[in-house]
Amino acid sequence: MKEKKLKYTLISVASIAAFLSVWYLVTDVFHIFPSSTFPSPVKVAQAFIRKLTVKTPDGGTLATHLAASLKVALYGYLLGIGIGVPLGILMGWFRKVDLIVKPIFDLVRPIPPVGWIPLMILWLGIGMRAKATVIFVSAVTPSIINAYTGIKQTNSVHIWVARTFGAKSLETLIKVGIPSALPMIFAGLKVSLGASWMALVAAEMLASTEGLGYMIQMNRMVGKADNIMVGMITIGLVGAMLTWILEKLENKLVKGGRTK
Amino acid sequence: MSKVEVNHLTKSFGKLKVLDDISFQVEDGDFLCIVGPTGCGKTTFLNSLVKLYDVDCGEILINGEAVDLNKHSIAYIMQEYSTMSWLTVRENVQFGMKIRKFSKKKIKEKTQEVLRMVGMEKFADYYPGQLSASMLQRVSIARAFAVEPDLLLMDEPYGQLDLELRFKLEDELIRIWQETKTTIIFITHNIEEAVYMSRRIMVLTNKPTKVKEDFENPLPLPRNVTEESFVEMRNRVTNLIKWW
Numbered sequence: 001m002k003e004k005k006l007k008y009t010l011i012s013v014a015s016i017a018a019f020l021s022v023w024y025l026v027t028d029v030f031h032i033f034p035s036s037t038f039p040s041p042v043k044v045a046q047a048f049i050r051k052l053t054v055k056t057p058d059g060g061t062l063a064t065h066l067a068a069s070l071k072v073a074l075y076g077y078l079l080g081i082g083i084g085v086p087l088g089i090l091m092g093w094f095r096k097v098d099l100i101v102k103p104i105f106d107l108v109r110p111i112p113p114v115g116w117i118p119l120m121i122l123w124l125g126i127g128m129r130a131k132a133t134v135i136f137v138s139a140v141t142p143s144i145i146n147a148y149t150g151i152k153q154t155n156s157v158h159i160w161v162a163r164t165f166g167a168k169s170l171e172t173l174i175k176v177g178i179p180s181a182l183p184m185i186f187a188g189l190k191v192s193l194g195a196s197w198m199a200l201v202a203a204e205m206l207a208s209t210e211g212l213g214y215m216i217q218m219n220r221m222v223g224k225a226d227n228i229m230v231g232m233i234t235i236g237l238v239g240a241m242l243t244w245i246l247e248k249l250e251n252k253l254v255k256g257g258r259t260k
Numbered sequence: 261m262s263k264v265e266v267n268h269l270t271k272s273f274g275k276l277k278v279l280d281d282i283s284f285q286v287e288d289g290d291f292l293c294i295v296g297p298t299g300c301g302k303t304t305f306l307n308s309l310v311k312l313y314d315v316d317c318g319e320i321l322i323n324g325e326a327v328d329l330n331k332h333s334i335a336y337i338m339q340e341y342s343t344m345s346w347l348t349v350r351e352n353v354q355f356g357m358k359i360r361k362f363s364k365k366k367i368k369e370k371t372q373e374v375l376r377m378v379g380m381e382k383f384a385d386y387y388p389g390q391l392s393a394s395m396l397q398r399v400s401i402a403r404a405f406a407v408e409p410d411l412l413l414m415d416e417p418y419g420q421l422d423l424e425l426r427f428k429l430e431d432e433l434i435r436i437w438q439e440t441k442t443t444i445i446f447i448t449h450n451i452e453e454a455v456y457m458s459r460r461i462m463v464l465t466n467k468p469t470k471v472k473e474d475f476e477n478p479l480p481l482p483r484n485v486t487e488e489s490f491v492e493m494r495n496r497v498t499n500l501i502k503w504w
């Protein structure tokens with residue numbers, strides 16, 4: 001078991017190393033691409049270190065942009081799942097809620113979150129609230145769908161067990177419906193997170209004065225590819241880290257595997 | 261204490277008539293074994309009793325009133341797997357007691373007792389995904405016994421178990437019945453099991469299902485499967501079944 005784990009880690013490390021080597025070869029060694037538009041990993045690393053302290057050309061250090069992005073993303077995300085998951089659960093469990101909410105939801109759902117941006121700019125300007133709203137829209141949809149589906153898939157035998165012991169509907173929901181839907185709910189939280197992070201960057205590119213998406217956009221205007229890549233890599237790393245945190249939480253909360 | 265009355269119970273699924281105007285009574289503290297061909301509606305009857313199914317007509321009464329799962333203390337061991345995958349064996353066993361709001365102390369004691377009874381105390385912290393079919397069945401049995409029901413419904417509960425455990429739990433059930441005077445309705449395909457435990461045996465017909473025969477089993481407890489009177493009774497039931 002331990003040997004296997006080590007082997008998998010080695011493979012992962014090797015694949016990243018190979019990727020970086022190829023990148024290095026086609027840039028700094030063989031100069032296949034011009035380094036101004038396709039900088040080498042070394043250049044990007046240097047830009048990364050520089051961006052930790054230097055504010056030009058986009059008006060902020062990497063940390064300030066990252067903090068701005070995280071703040072908006074978490075704000076919109078937490079609001080999205082905070083409303084989406086309970087709503088999905090209630091829709092899945094109570095027929096009346098389903099009947100009232102589902103038609104509206106089905107109409108709104110096909111609109112891509114980014115499609116909300118123009119209206120949000122018009123209503124709320126290009127500040128925090130407009131972006132957070134767009135992220136909210138991105139996060140809320142997958143959390144509703146997964147919580148709803150998870151609850152709907154509750155094994156009826158389990159519901160029957162609770163009922164024959166005398167549990168009322170709400171108690172059955174809490175003791176049977178929600179725990180059995182938890183794996184689905186977590187899958188939704190992860191999809192929501194990915195969608196939020198993507199919407200964030202889009203929103204920042206279109207309507208912002210700070211954040212990682214804004215930083216990328218500003219550096220495109222002045223043609224600084226190395227800074228663009230620094231922005232992209234940061235987005236990737238932080239996104240992966242947030243997913244990792246969510247998975248840790250899932251492992252803690254989802255008990256007994258997914259079968260039987 | 262529970263007396264069960266079944267009056268003109270009829271239940272169909274679409275065009276398929278399963279239970280056809282069935283009436284009988286189970287006296288308070290009785291031990292009824294029901295045998296009948298596969299698919300005749302035994303499970304359907306128990307599901308109707310605990311109101312999981314709506315019936316077409318007729319009624320089921322407990323102590324003269326409509327079944328109320330909050331008021332009447334019923335435990336139902338279902339034929340299907342019914343343990344919860346997200347709960348440990350211990351938590352599964354405590355599931356019913358917690359809904360019925362047993363005291364913490366009582367829950368703790370009772371959990372130990374029933375886990376020991378079904379031989380699962382070593383597996384208390386396992387999850388269902390880590391258990392065999394027979395172990396899962398034992399958890400369901402323990403969960404039902406734990407709530408000390410007035411009415412115990414068992415749908416082929418011992419079918420999955422090996423012979424040794426089966427014999428042990430048959431004796432255990434007789435002991436619980438004698439001590440607590442709980443009313444038991446026990447469904448089985450095993451004629452010997454029915455004759456060994458029951459105080460009354462009911463044989464059902466094929467669909468649309470009626471009561472074919474319903475008779476007392478007066479053999480004194482404990483019973484000996486090799487005794488002449490036991491063999492006689494077993495043959496009587498077997499003969500009834502041959503007519504299916």
Ligand SMILES: Nc1ncnc2c1ncn2[C@@H]1O[C@H](COP(=O)(O)OP(=O)(O)OP(=O)(O)O)[C@@H](O)[C@H]1O
Pocket residue numbers: 273278296297298299300301302303304305339
């Ligand atoms: N939910 C349902 N919907 C439709 N038909 C059903 C349903 N439940 C049971 N039936 C049908 O009703 C009949 C009786 O089923 P039931 O499960 O009660 O039989 P059973 O006597 O318990 O059989 P077994 O001994 O195999 O457990 C069967 O023909 C079955 O197909």
Ligand SMILES: [Mg+2]
Pocket residue numbers: 302303304339415
């Ligand atoms: Mg059955």
